[in-house]
Amino acid sequence: MKQPTNMLALVQSEIMREADGYSSVVAQAADDFAAKVGTLEARTAALQWKLEQATAAFVNATGENPNLNAVDMVVLASLSRSVMEDYWVGQKFGQSALPLLEAHRKLEQSAWSVVEGVLAVVPRDELRKLIADWFQKYPNQRHVGAVRLREFTGILGNKAVVGLAAKPNSVLNLLDIDPLSGIDPAVRALEQTRYMAERMMYYAERAPMLIRWQVELLTYGLAGQPAAQQMLSNVASLSRSAAIFAETAQQLPSLVTTQREAAINQLFAGIATERSIILSNLNSQEATLRELLPEVRQTLATGGNMANSLDGAIKSLDAFVRYVSPPATNPAPPSTNSQPFNVLDYGTAAAQVGAMSRDFNVLITSANQSATQLAVLSEQATAKAERVVNRAFRLGLLLVVILLAGSVLAALVYRVLANRLTAKLSRSSSSNS
Numbered sequence: 001m002k003q004p005t006n007m008l009a010l011v012q013s014e015i016m017r018e019a020d021g022y023s024s025v026v027a028q029a030a031d032d033f034a035a036k037v038g039t040l041e042a043r044t045a046a047l048q049w050k051l052e053q054a055t056a057a058f059v060n061a062t063g064e065n066p067n068l069n070a071v072d073m074v075v076l077a078s079l080s081r082s083v084m085e086d087y088w089v090g091q092k093f094g095q096s097a098l099p100l101l102e103a104h105r106k107l108e109q110s111a112w113s114v115v116e117g118v119l120a121v122v123p124r125d126e127l128r129k130l131i132a133d134w135f136q137k138y139p140n141q142r143h144v145g146a147v148r149l150r151e152f153t154g155i156l157g158n159k160a161v162v163g164l165a166a167k168p169n170s171v172l173n174l175l176d177i178d179p180l181s182g183i184d185p186a187v188r189a190l191e192q193t194r195y196m197a198e199r200m201m202y203y204a205e206r207a208p209m210l211i212r213w214q215v216e217l218l219t220y221g222l223a224g225q226p227a228a229q230q231m232l233s234n235v236a237s238l239s240r241s242a243a244i245f246a247e248t249a250q251q252l253p254s255l256v257t258t259q260r261e262a263a264i265n266q267l268f269a270g271i272a273t274e275r276s277i278i279l280s281n282l283n284s285q286e287a288t289l290r291e292l293l294p295e296v297r298q299t300l301a302t303g304g305n306m307a308n309s310l311d312g313a314i315k316s317l318d319a320f321v322r323y324v325s326p327p328a329t330n331p332a333p334p335s336t337n338s339q340p341f342n343v344l345d346y347g348t349a350a351a352q353v354g355a356m357s358r359d360f361n362v363l364i365t366s367a368n369q370s371a372t373q374l375a376v377l378s379e380q381a382t383a384k385a386e387r388v389v390n391r392a393f394r395l396g397l398l399l400v401v402i403l404l405a406g407s408v409l410a411a412l413v414y415r416v417l418a419n420r421l422t423a424k425l426s427r428s429s430s431s432n433s
Helices: 005-037 040-061 066-092 094-115 121-137 149-155 158-166 171-175 185-223 226-324 344-432
Strands: none
Touching (some): 040 066, 040 185, 066 121, 226 344
């Protein structure tokens, strides 16, 4: 089959446009399918499918023989539609893959319309039979991007291939026909160079998209690994912990203020409680003191009576002594009218001294009892005062420790937040640069 060079250029341009349209429609349908299903398995399968289909379409469009490229596009479209119908809808994803199947049916019709300008009716029927025989022989093959017309010769055998190739209008003849044969060698070399440059530029312009899809597919594959899922779970836990820590750090100043106020209130409440206890104890001891007061008064009265008795006894003793032992000086002659010595006065003085002794003993006993009770009361008041002072000191020390711990915690939180902010600013500056 010999064609002018301009006809080959038109066929090549048509196949390249068909490959672009084919890859775009498949990519859009695959993205819609992944968004509709929403699972990681569906996203991975859709991405792998559109990458395989686009790569095969671009490889078919950049072959050396434009006529053979058109046939390979039909093979790709037909086998992909069969896989979509038999596996994606029939086995794997069910009704959710129907829009993707419908897109492949339209692409198959478009590919056959392009190949009509290359093959006659009989070779087209022959090509349909070859496609059906291949899919019947490999019904479980789901990756058909690398299947082309040349791979169909493996299902026929050498005799069948030779027999079909002997026919003048067989589709297998495209495998051996050079589309530029029969023209001037210089023109042929020039056309080959131009076609090669066009094919290289075509594939180079679409390679970044394929590479991006390959990287995305690799990312999905890594995300599906157990270690990656565990890492993502750890990152999620770390993010939640960071959020909780940030919220706690935000509430830290008010929390420290609240705790400080609570400590101060607790200190004052403790002091007020201790003061109330002391006053209550004093009030309870007041009744005992009131009971002791009459005894103290009686003791003082007894002491006063004893003092009066002692004074009288001393005066009587002094008069007795003066009477028994007169002074050495020459006193005046005694009065003859004075009362004579009465021995009963001595007995009276002795009785008064005995009464004074008894009263003195009673006074000492009462004083001892009062002193004991006063000592016990003093010891109780001293012990309670010491407890109040000790509790106030402990509460004050606790307040100081709380304030110091709050200051240290606030400093640590400030340093962590400052480091995070610095790291974030560094990443932002790095991404901007």
